[in-house]
Amino acid sequence: MDLQISSHSDRSKVLRDVEHLRSQGWEVKDNTLQKTFYFKTYTKVLDFHQVIGIKSKSMNHHSTMKSDYNSLTVVWTTHDPPGLSEKDTIMGEYCDEHSSAIGTIDKSKIRQCGSATPGL
Template identity: 35%
Template sequence: MASNTPTPRFAEGEDPRQLGSDTAALQQQGWALDAEGMGVTKTFYFKSYFKAVSFVNLIASESSVKKHHPTMTVRFGSVDVHWTTHNPRGLTTKDIAMARHCDNGAGLMGCVESGQGLKCGPEK
């Protein structure tokens, strides 16, 4: 029976032992490997749209400095973040470092648990 769980695919030149350990640590923090195993992804939840957008700006600022950019999807009360490296293709230490930056920034921006974030629609 084949497993549907992706295995990490590290970029050429990376230390698979160290990066494997770092990836496992990220997974303990709620990050998941993408379907190809070449990146990591996580959804962050916020109680206001402004906080979600502020979180995106925090990531954008650091991304500009590091010259490493994620794919992000902003929703009303959440932000999906996906880190991968395109050249060389695969998971790298840059992805791990930026994912950690996201976790730290999410705490500063008031990230909440899934289900506690802002919902679109009338208040009850």
Template identity: 30%
Template sequence: MSGISSKGLEELKNNGWLILEDGKKIKKEFKFKDFKQSIDFLKDIQPSADALDHHPDVCIYYNRVIVELTTHDMGGLTDLDYKLAIKIDELYKMKTSNL
């Protein structure tokens, strides 16, 4: 399993992901209208996470969902983190395009 390329990291940063812990983790906050939309977003993420067998750390604060990604068993970021981050961004755009 390979790490995220510098081009991939730059793309994630441009999409609002924060690079944490010396490049070992990425984090992003997503905002919604209410708690129900926050929960629905998490439900939207679940199939993609299961398909990749890669699951994010998530905190929900009413209308905010904070997602953190890292590959724990590799001790840092991998292509799985990149793929899931891109998918999560796509899901967020679809969910919020009607707001």
């Protein structure tokens, strides 16, 4: 895996934590950690977005998030110094913990209503 670890981070710890997150459904892509969480309602999608946003403010570490009616895709990476850092793995764990508290569903259970942005 050609993965860049942020230079201020403990490389072996980040790699270990990334492996754990991969076992929980996170994908490593272009030096990011990403995962799509599925929810029964849009209200839950918005709640999860808000929960991540509040934690991001307190950690001064921010993700790219793409919301849809039944899902939220979260992408973590560190910009400076670039690569994956402990902050990304901490936030990944935080997302898993809080998505469970809100209540995720399996992808196969989402109600298909079409994307608001065809082609995405």
